Amino acid sequence: MLTEFELIARYFNRPPAPDSRTALGVGDDCALMTPAPGMQLAISSDMLVCGRHFFPDADPAALGHKCLAVNLSDLAAMGAQPIAFTLALALPQADPEWLAPFSQGMLALADRHGCELIGGDTTKGPLTISITVFGEVPPQQALRRDAARVGDDIWISGSLGDARLALAGYRNELALSDTELLQAAPRMHEPTPRVELGVALRGIAHAAIDISDGLVGDLGHILERSHHGATLNVDALPPGNVLQQREVDLRRRFTLAGGDDYELCFTAPARLREAVEKAARAAGAEVARVGSIDREPGLRLVDAAGEALQLDLASFDHFRT
């Protein structure tokens, strides 16, 4: 059986990166970080619990990826460049067959974004993964939820709903062919945090949030904090490749309130449409313009013809479901 110290040394210790902010990494009471002069630090925590956020038999490499991805997605939604993270891990046992792919999946994504593992904790307990991630953003350039302005366009990156479609397949809520499940599953298991897009939108976008609980609920946070309303063209929402082939009702439901998308929903002045599209191209991300911020409170859903839609949607809430 591995001790706690052997476990960390074997699976999670890494050589420091050359342009590291880390003055001292894993192995002391604290890590020491030297913040870049003049930058603000963006900080976010997410906790993933077995049986709630992932299946007990989840592929450990994909799970390692996803746990960090959902945290990086929060940095992306702030326009922050990732620099480091801590990992607190409760494990039923120290199983190398699980730890090796889990750490590889996580650290591969970390390396892709220059995000260094600087500390954490391991303990015995029900499988729980708690990450705190750190990023840098210049003062006044963070993409805050409270910064949407009347007349802003509302944009969505990538596509929505395939993660929810895969979940529906696993849960037997819907019949999915093997091919459909195979195509949709990576959107659920290995989301792509829109880090480059978030950084590219600094100085262009006003407000941003990442879509984790479903677009309606998450856009709702922007509206609430910005004290504005919005009109959303439901038929402009970009469905995932698999969802695309489904009937309109399901498409609407899963793009509006699917969850687990980890795309960005952001607002930007209408005069900066070209700048948004250019930033997205540079960041290698698709973006779709799906609505606008209004003075009138509340969220209005309309179809392609501009007709009002009445849809019954409930955003995901961890203590209500």
Added chain:
Amino acid sequence: MLTEFELIARYFNRPPAPDSRTALGVGDDCALMTPAPGMQLAISSDMLVCGRHFFPDADPAALGHKCLAVNLSDLAAMGAQPIAFTLALALPQADPEWLAPFSQGMLALADRHGCELIGGDTTKGPLTISITVFGEVPPQQALRRDAARVGDDIWISGSLGDARLALAGYRNELALSDTELLQAAPRMHEPTPRVELGVALRGIAHAAIDISDGLVGDLGHILERSHHGATLNVDALPPGNVLQQREVDLRRRFTLAGGDDYELCFTAPARLREAVEKAARAAGAEVARVGSIDREPGLRLVDAAGEALQLDLASFDHFRT
């Protein structure tokens, strides 16, 4: 039933502190912190799991205190001044009867140290509390584990072993009177992080660690990382008030390898004994000089007369027990 957002708003949202480093607190994708110019950031994470680190029926106010205290203790062991923390919380249900005292216990300690709650996560799951804490320390002044030098004195703050004695009482490993348990229990449930002492030891102490797993094991980390050995005068170790009255064998065992003490073990040059004692007085902490750092590797235990002791001790390891 409370939603996740109501839960955070009701129990964990606070007005920002006047001299806050926090540019943006709870409620966005990330918190934003403005680090003090020229300071390093000390960062530590600890995860506490129900049934492993605390009893399921633990008093929630004391538990809230303890979860933050063990993290502040890591900052103390680095000589860092607390500034902020994030809290990720998995709960079986959102129970106000539990949440109110839990958050009060935690935030009372946070306020005492000017340590602001800036973000986190709540989810449904087996009761698990994961905290990441942030502190500031001037560059080159952090008390690192690898900084002990040959000839350094070894010092201990406060007293050791009463937390372990209380645990022995609860576990019926030992018979404790009600009075004894009542006196010892707070050392287990509501440890005092030695924050002021850690800060006061900047520029005086070389190496430091907080004693969470037992002195022998934790001092061992200093020795391993500093590539030195040590001699420890076992009879100079300060036992807690209750342990004090027990037989010598138990005193030795629980001061050397009790665990859950959250005192500081630190090393400092012999020529700075007065400075250490002055710093301790200013910080309101007792300190005891209990040994010295040697060139010869390994840890030598001696009694008051300098005679070698052979004791069978095993430090606590989360994956070995």
